[in-house]
Amino acid sequence: MSVDPPGRRPLRLLGVFAHPDDETICAGGTLAKYASAGAEVGVVSLTRGGAGQIRDAAVATRSTLEAVRARELDAAGAELGLTRTRCLGHPDGGLSDLDGDSLLAQVSEIVTEFEPDVVITFGPDGFSGHPDHVAVGAAVTEACYRLRSATPIRLFHCHLPRSGMLLRDRLAAWVVELTTRFQGTREFVRALSVFSRETAALGYAADFIDVEWFPAGSYLVEQGEEATAMYFLLSGSVEIRREDADGRVRVVDRSGPGEFIGEEGIATGRPRNAHVVALDDVTSLTFLAAESFSVGGRQDQALPLLTRTLPSGDRVDARVSTCIDVSDFVGHKIRATAAHRSQYPIDPAMFPDSILREMFGVEYFIQVLPERELDTSLLDDDGSAGGGQ
Numbered sequence: 486m487s488v489d490p491p492g493r494r495p496l497r498l499l500g501v502f503a504h505p506d507d508e509t510i511c512a513g514g515t516l517a518k519y520a521s522a523g524a525e526v527g528v529v530s531l532t533r534g535g536a537g538q539i540r541d542a543a544v545a546t547r548s549t550l551e552a553v554r555a556r557e558l559d560a561a562g563a564e565l566g567l568t569r570t571r572c573l574g575h576p577d578g579g580l581s582d583l584d585g586d587s588l589l590a591q592v593s594e595i596v597t598e599f600e601p602d603v604v605i606t607f608g609p610d611g612f613s614g615h616p617d618h619v620a621v622g623a624a625v626t627e628a629c630y631r632l633r634s635a636t637p638i639r640l641f642h643c644h645l646p647r648s649g650m651l652l653r654d655r656l657a658a659w660v661v662e663l664t665t666r667f668q669g670t671r672e673f674v675r676a677l678s679v680f681s682r683e684t685a686a687l688g689y690a691a692d693f694i695d696v697e698w699f700p701a702g703s704y705l706v707e708q709g710e711e712a713t714a715m716y717f718l719l720s721g722s723v724e725i726r727r728e729d730a731d732g733r734v735r736v737v738d739r740s741g742p743g744e745f746i747g748e749e750g751i752a753t754g755r756p757r758n759a760h761v762v763a764l765d766d767v768t769s770l771t772f773l774a775a776e777s778f779s780v781g782g783r784q785d786q787a788l789p790l791l792t793r794t795l796p797s798g799d800r801v802d803a804r805v806s807t808c809i810d811v812s813d814f815v816g817h818k819i820r821a822t823a824a825h826r827s828q829y830p831i832d833p834a835m836f837p838d839s840i841l842r843e844m845f846g847v848e849y850f851i852q853v854l855p856e857r858e859l860d861t862s863l864l865d866d867d868g869s870a871g872g873g874q
């Protein structure tokens with residue numbers, strides 16, 4: 486990757502987003518990759534993220550959250566190797582209510598001042614559908630269109646594929662292969678809960694993840710049934726009971742918080758080889774394949790009309806023009822995610838590297854400027870006639 490041709494200044498890349506953490510979640514690997522190759526990379530967040538959830542009460546209260554998140558953006562920027570990070574003070578959750586002209590003027594000024602070669606922002610889908618994201622993306626896109634005769638900016642919209650990967654299966658394979666029994670710490674319990682639900686909600690994984698409650702004495706699993714779910718115990722304890730052919734039941738094991746249940750059936754595809762019964766009231770983080778559970782969730786509505794399926798099984802918008810291999814920068818992305826501690830209270834070393842690389846190893850973009858002829862070959866994969874949108 487040549488970013489610094491002789492006689493020229495380094496490539497300049499600007500990301501404009503709505504909230505501190507958007508830069509990492511949407512394009513963190515790409516920003517880190519270009520920064521490490523010598524590009525000057527700046528990120529501007531139009532809000533300080535004051536409406537975000539506070540997932541670690543030790544790091545912020547509602548009244549300190551804006552200041553905390555602005556610092557978290559700086560810390561994440563350091564992990565990604567960014568040249569510059571900046572938060573503006575627009576109201577979190579209120580970007581779509583701002584006067585469009587003044588937002589456009591402000592965004593134009595940011596772009597003009599940084600003189601970027603490349604701008605990255607949200608597309609009309611807002612990545613996750615957040616109205617702030619849609620508003621920022623529209624303003625930045627309009628600004629770049631207006632500036633394009635004066636300066637040759639390449640504009641990209643971030644795109645989130647719909648992953649076909651099941652965390653359920655990857656975690657089961659991981660746990661089964663461990664030589665010692667897995668016992669997650671309290672920190673791991675919290676981190677896995679946040680990490681798995683957030684990534685599944687965004688579409689990085691195809692799981693349906695739920696927190697389930699099992700009153701004392703109830704079955705989580707019945708011996709002989711098909712294995713569809715994997716459980717991670719959040720609280721309470723369970724007994725593993727094996728039933729003989731003649732109906733005798735004996736206790737073979739016990740498990741408690743921080744332990745996985747049912748990974749063997751998921752990893753082998755064989756029916757359950759034991760009963761699992763709640764000894765006291767049990768809560769579990771339950772992983773199921775989403776397609777076997779429900780259709781028509783919010784991701785289906787957010788999915789673009791024209792999609793194509795990659796060899797990995799991921800479904801992407803047919804207009805995706807640019808896939809950046811960031812597998813060597815997944816560590817940067819995870820450390821930057823963890824730097825947004827109020828949002829992602831995770832220890833970056835907790836999760837298996839292979840799973841992280843599979844989830845985050847490629848970032849996808851749609852090139853918007855310079856305008857290109859739509860590559861009709863992209864439209865043929867899903868059976869529709871090529872040639873139009």
Ligand SMILES: [Zn+2]
Nearest residue numbers: 503504507615
């Ligand atoms: Zn956001």
